[in-house]
Amino acid sequence: MGRLVPAVTRALDILELFLEGDGVHTAPEITRKLGLPRTTVHELVTTLAARNYLVQLPDQPGRYRLGVRTYQLGSRYAEQLDLAAEGRQVARGVAETCDETVHVAVLEDADVIYIAKVDSTHAVRMVSAAGRRLPAHCTAVGKMLLASLPEDELRSRIPSGAELTAMTPHSLTSPEDLHEALAGIRGRGIAVERRESNPDVACVAAPVRDSGGQVAAALSISVPMIRWSEERRAELEELAAKGAADLSERLGFRGRA
Incomplete structure (x- = not known):
């Protein structure tokens, strides 16, 4: 079995966090709940948002929800x-x-x-x-x-x-x-x-x-x-x-x- 990549693991931890509660989180909440460094969370959230895995709420800057890319992946999984x-x-x-x-x-x-x-x-x-x-x-x-x-x-x-x-x-x-x-x-x-x-x-x-x-x-x-x-x-x-x-x-x- 190959070695787990820490950055990928942390990115997935962030995405899975959005399965809880109302599905909306801020970067400080993610930092607190996952115990990750603030800079690391900022970089990962920025990357996930750039790839449409996360999206900022239009009327609430700094608050994120899952983006369309996660829906597309889920839909493809459901088809199979x-x-x-x-x-x-x-x-x-x-x-x-x-x-x-x-x-x-x-x-x-x-x-x-x-x-x-x-x-x-x-x-x-x-x-x-x-x-x-x-x-x-x-x-x-x-x-x-x-x-x-x-x-x-x-x-x-x-x-x-x-x-x-x-x-x-x-x-x-x-x-x-x-x-x-x-x-x-x-x-x-x-x-x-x-x-x-x-x-x-x-x-x-x-x-x-x-x-x-x-x-x-x-x-x-x-x-x-x-x-x-x-x-x-x-x-x-x-x-x-x-x-x-x-x-x-x-x-x-x-x-x-």
């Missing part, structure tokens, strides 16, 4: 993003932490499609595959995605009186019961499913957001019932939420939902 590939990388890290099966899924009509999967190393584990399609109302990822829809869109996908497929005796088959469950999921920001898609498996899921803050996918952790407990559920909910947040950040999401 592959949700499935990014999802596999994040899912791999989550699976290594909990040693359970991790999925990333998207919503299509009233179904979910798994676009990424990393298996547990346990002999007893959930059997599934990327590309598999399941009824959304029977899965934690599906419920998370359905709960994220505007109410009118949700009603159009699963109208009152619809016949919901049961995958197990525990599956929700009433649209009214499903809508009630989704309201609870919206309140908690996490979805839990026990034995609704597989009689021997429980799942937790959290939302994945794109750069605009919209829910684009969901990440789930699936656990055989023999390893399920309320204590384990709380651990996995936290881990799923962290994994989903990591994937959201890779997709360009900043801030809080």
